[in-house]
Amino acid sequence: DTAVSQTPKYLVTQMGNDKSIKxxxxxxxxxMYWYKQDSKKFLKIMFSYNNKELIINxxxxxxxxxxxxxxxxxNLHINSLELGDSAVYFCASSHHGTADRAGYTxxxxxxxxxx
Amino acid sequence: SQQGEEDPQALSIQExxxxxxxxxxxxxxxxxxxxxxxxxxxxxxxxLIRSNEREKHSGRLRVTLDTSxxxxxxxxxxxxxxxxxxxxxxxxxxxxxxxxxxxxxTQLKVEL
Numbered sequence: 001d002t003a004v005s006q007t008p009k010y011l012v013t014q015m016g017n018d019k020s021i022k023x024x025x026x027x028x029x030x031x032m033y034w035y036k037q038d039s040k041k042f043l044k045i046m047f048s049y050n051n052k053e054l055i056i057n058x059x060x061x062x063x064x065x066x067x068x069x070x071x072x073x074x075n076l077h078i079n080s081l082e083l084g085d086s087a088v089y090f091c092a093s094s095h096h097g098t099a100d101r102a103g104y105t106x107x108x109x110x111x112x113x114x115x
Numbered sequence: 116s117q118q119g120e121e122d123p124q125a126l127s128i129q130e131x132x133x134x135x136x137x138x139x140x141x142x143x144x145x146x147x148x149x150x151x152x153x154x155x156x157x158x159x160x161x162x163l164i165r166s167n168e169r170e171k172h173s174g175r176l177r178v179t180l181d182t183s184x185x186x187x188x189x190x191x192x193x194x195x196x197x198x199x200x201x202x203x204x205x206x207x208x209x210x211x212x213x214x215x216x217x218x219x220x221t222q223l224k225v226e227l
Contacts, residue, residue, distance in 0.1 A: 004157075015147075031194060041152075041201060043217040056214050090157055101147045103160030103205075 003027050006091045006107035013081055014115055020077045021110045023091030028032050031055075032074040033104070034066060043090070049074055067108045081114045088112070119204045119218025126226045134191045136221040137203030139184075145207045147180055148215065149189050154202045161189075161202075194225045 013019055025032065031073040033056075034046040048056035049068040063079045074091060091107040117213045122137045138147070146165045150158040164171045164180045164187070177190040191198055201222050205215040 041156075041220050043203065045214055045216070048214060092158075103150070103163055104158070105160070106150075106157035108157045109155075 004091055004093055004105050004107040006110050007091075007093075008110060009108065010111050010113075012113045012115065014049045015081055015083060017081050019081060019112070020075055020098070021089055021091075021112075022075045023107060024073050025091075025105070026072065027093055027105060029093035029105070030071055031094050031096045031107070032068065032071070032091045033094075034074065034076050035092060036107070037088045037089070039088060045077075047074075047085040078112075079082055081112075083114050086112055087115045119206060119216065121202075121218040121221045123221060124219070125224070126225065127223045128194055130194060130196055130225055130227050131193055132225075133198060134194050134198070134225070136189045136202050136204075136223070138187045138189070138218050140187075140204075140206045140216075140218075141185065142206075142208055144160060144182070147178075147187050148205045148207070149176075149187075150203045150205060150217075151202065152220075154200070158161055158203065191223075195221075196225050196227055199223060199225045 004025045024114040031050045033048045035043050037043045046060050047066040051071050052068045065077045068074045088109045088111050090109050094104045119140045142153050146163050148163045149161045152158045162178050164178050175192045180187045194208045201220045203220045204218040
């Protein structure tokens with residue numbers, strides 16, 4: 001079974017549309033994240049939730065709204081999509097705190113293309 | 116701002132050779148981690164080294180950490196074609212928040 005699964009894998013949409021990406025983890029982790037990877041492979045954190053509570057909210061346009069209905073799910077909704085939103089979005093999960101040696105577990109990514 | 120800078124940006128070696136990648140960072144850390152990303156895939160955690168550790172081994176991987184120089188290196192010994200991937204260092208800052216900040220990555224190509 002896939003540990004961190006995100007859907008869809010590919011998303012092509014027009015400017016101005018609203019879209020959602022879903023993420024689910026079955027690892028029992030208490031913290032989940034959204035990262036954005038641009039065309040130069042630069043990875044930047046967007047959001048982090050711990051037990052459904054938002055703990056990290058980087059400088060992200062408020063067109064991006066995360067939602068965590070429970071600690072196993074973290075969805076990302078994007079309003080009024082722009083060309084610059086084209087990227088690969090990765091969901092990840094981990095145990096909270098620095099004591100865990102397993103690091104983050106990443107999903108396989110959602111490649112978003114805005115045309 | 117980006118925490119880690121990796122060097123080199125790209126590395127091409129022959130199978131059986133060793134590959135060394137370096138990472139420098141700017142602020143104090145709790146731990147530093149290395150990840151691998153195959154083309155079109157997600158990142159896979161390789162190894163974690165804590166700030167009070169100097170060296171860690173895992174199979175063909177050897178990681179060093181020098182907190183005085185704010186740098187780390189990843190050595191892959193006896194490389195294989197399957198090691199071809201991008202490698203990223205990531206720092207877990209001592210400021211808390213359990214936030215990993217990733218470096219710019221090294222693209223490794225291992226040729227037969």
